[in-house]
Amino acid sequence: MKRRCVEVDERALHKMIGTIIDPERLEDDCAVIPCGDGRLLVASTDMLHETTDFPAGMTDWQIGWMATAVTLSDIASMGARPGQVLLAVGLDRPERLRGIMEGARDCCARFGAELVGGDLDAHGELTIVSTGLGTVEAAQIVRRRGARPGDIIAVTGPLGEAQAALVGYDRHWKELLEPQPRVREGMALARAGVSAMMDISDGLALSLYDLLGVNDCGFSVDTARLPLPAGVPEDEGRELALYGGGDFELLFCAPPGILPVAGVDVHVIGEVIRERVVLADGEPLERRGYLHEWGG
Amino acid sequence: MKRRCVEVDERALHKMIGTIIDPERLEDDCAVIPCGDGRLLVASTDMLHETTDFPAGMTDWQIGWMATAVTLSDIASMGARPGQVLLAVGLDRPERLRGIMEGARDCCARFGAELVGGDLDAHGELTIVSTGLGTVEAAQIVRRRGARPGDIIAVTGPLGEAQAALVGYDRHWKELLEPQPRVREGMALARAGVSAMMDISDGLALSLYDLLGVNDCGFSVDTARLPLPAGVPEDEGRELALYGGGDFELLFCAPPGILPVAGVDVHVIGEVIRERVVLADGEPLERRGYLHEWGG
Incomplete structure (x- = not known):
């Protein structure tokens, strides 16, 4: 990863x-x-x-x-x-x-x-x-900047599958090794008018903080709504979804009125808020994910 | 190199x-x-x-x-x-x-x-x-393919300077470490109507063989006409010019009638011939230059 x-x-x-x-x-x-x-x-x-x-x-x-x-x-x-x-x-x-x-x-x-x-x-x-x-x-171009309070926050599919494979859940090995970039979904979401978008490569938490860094608003997610990797106990799945690396899903914000988007599997996980902070279930989300090591 | x-x-x-x-x-x-x-x-x-x-x-x-x-x-x-x-x-x-x-x-x-x-x-x-x-x-695009018998073969400047620096001629250190890509020259030559062009990065000899590989003609150069690195004995300079790596000059072929090209230092070094061969002073040119080493 x-x-x-x-x-x-x-x-x-x-x-x-x-x-x-x-x-x-x-x-x-x-x-x-x-x-x-x-x-x-x-x-x-x-x-x-x-x-x-x-x-x-x-x-x-x-x-x-x-x-x-x-x-x-x-x-x-x-x-x-x-x-x-x-x-x-x-x-x-x-x-x-x-x-x-x-x-x-x-x-x-x-x-x-x-x-x-x-x-x-x-x-x-x-x-x-x-x-x-x-x-x-x-x-139609969509950037990381552009989220507005009141927008929904959503992802295009399950999070944490790649990391699940790395920690031993072999059923997710293929998602780890043969990732499917969300090309069709990205184009459809852009046409539909999403306000901000990025791909999740270092985990949802770091990605939300990346969005925070370039937007004048905050991001509040409800961990009960995260699409979790199949076959993994819920608590561990949530940990993998928030902090695991290697996912290729898109994370985006959008005015609620544009949903559903034909042909795109949209999982709403939270809401864009005014306060410039990243929250999970109302509490500040830990800022961690998968890190490079210098001189490694 | x-x-x-x-x-x-x-x-x-x-x-x-x-x-x-x-x-x-x-x-x-x-x-x-x-x-x-x-x-x-x-x-x-x-x-x-x-x-x-x-x-x-x-x-x-x-x-x-x-x-x-x-x-x-x-x-x-x-x-x-x-x-x-x-x-x-x-x-x-x-x-x-x-x-x-x-x-x-x-x-x-x-x-x-x-x-x-x-x-x-x-x-x-x-x-x-x-x-x-x-x-x-x-x-206006110029490719490696396009040379025609009767075209001149030319380069935009001295060859072998980078290699000269590597073998100890310190006066050429700057040419080696701060190479100047021939951007202005490339555009001017394209506008003037050169027939084939490439940059020389692995030595003139390998570059001529690269041209041979994609053209239905041959390339005959006169080593006495090669622009050699200053301050290097002539025989050694010729060796460096033919086989040394690290040069950033352009090698091109052109109908003789387009010369001179305003603002470009053109050194004619030979002629495109019908026979599919690379010649230096009438003899087949050795095909060697600077090689990667696998597992190095």
Whole structure:
């Protein structure tokens, strides 16, 4: 799973990067680039390493699939349609390349994208950087910023399944290793008029705090409404849903009137509030999730 | 320096990738994507690792600069105008990030691009993947394919300087560590109507063989006409120019009538011939350059 750097470092690094890159550009899952004909291009790049991102036992095909799914999920979270994917592969053993490329190609094909190129390099540890491009009508793009008090908070499916697999619930192994980015759902939600959206990759709690960081409102969730992983005791399931990494569901806010959205499995889990705080069952939610380790 | 995998592996891997990605897509330095308004989007991604790509003694700023220059050079080689750069950084120590990002930002600014985002990860070995986007009028794009017998073969500047620095000619240290992608030159050459173009990153010899691989003609160069690195004995300079890695000059073919091209330093080094072979001074040119090592 993607783990983040420890809290103090991440905040400091993010703030520092904001002195170099326009900070507004750093708010979303993708960079947004004017495309010239009323559309916007969105671009995302994601780096994955074998030891930190690919659970032991994954096939090369699954590694290629996952590396591609990560960037398609970023594109989905903006409400955009995936177009092209580039794959830079730092390869420890040349014989792994075919499986990785086939997994990437199949994931692209499944979600309407095309694998168009990349770079190849030798590396001691398998490292993959996937870069995805997508397009969206300027009027339909959805960002993390945009939530309004009174909006519902919702997700597109069960949370905590990937983490459940990691802690031993084998029935969720496939959700962990062959994640399904919510591409169709993201586009449908954008067309329906959701107000803010992101994908959940480091757990619901950290994602809610990410939304808090860029909106002038707060987020109150009711843990009894969280869609939990099947086959896991409820208390443990709730813990996994709030703090587990590796999910590919979309988290979004929307005016209640737009629901239901045809063809999208919407689970309402709470409400956007005026007070700038993240609450779970009325209490401040712990800010934790899966963290990178420096020098690891 | 960028080193390539050993010959047999590289050919085999490239052929294998051609069964997964449309082989025509693999011919050029960038992927080419229709943009909707008569323009094309070009996209390039390049992976660099500390141990294989960044000579000892580089500053973090220079590392950020070089990682960005590599992708801007790919864009330049298509005759395109750079637009946006994304940087995925696998960071061994968080304190290196500022220098790297500043170097990337400054390189972008120098060549008219904008650093718009990226990804950050912890990694034992510093690893940077730069992805660049550019645009070009569909009628002006230049590819590796397109050379015709009778065209001149030319380069935009001295060859072998980067390699000269690596073997001890300190006066060329700056050319090695702060390479200048030929962005302005690439656009001017495209407008002037060159027939084929690429950037030279693994040495002139390998680049000529790359052109041979996608054109139905051959390439004959006159080594006496090669622009050599200053301050290096002529024989050694010729060796560095032919086989040294790390240069950022453009190699192109063009109908003789388009020369000179205003504002571009054009060094004619040979002629495109009918026979499908690469010749230096009338003899077959050795096919070697800088190679990646697997498992290194």
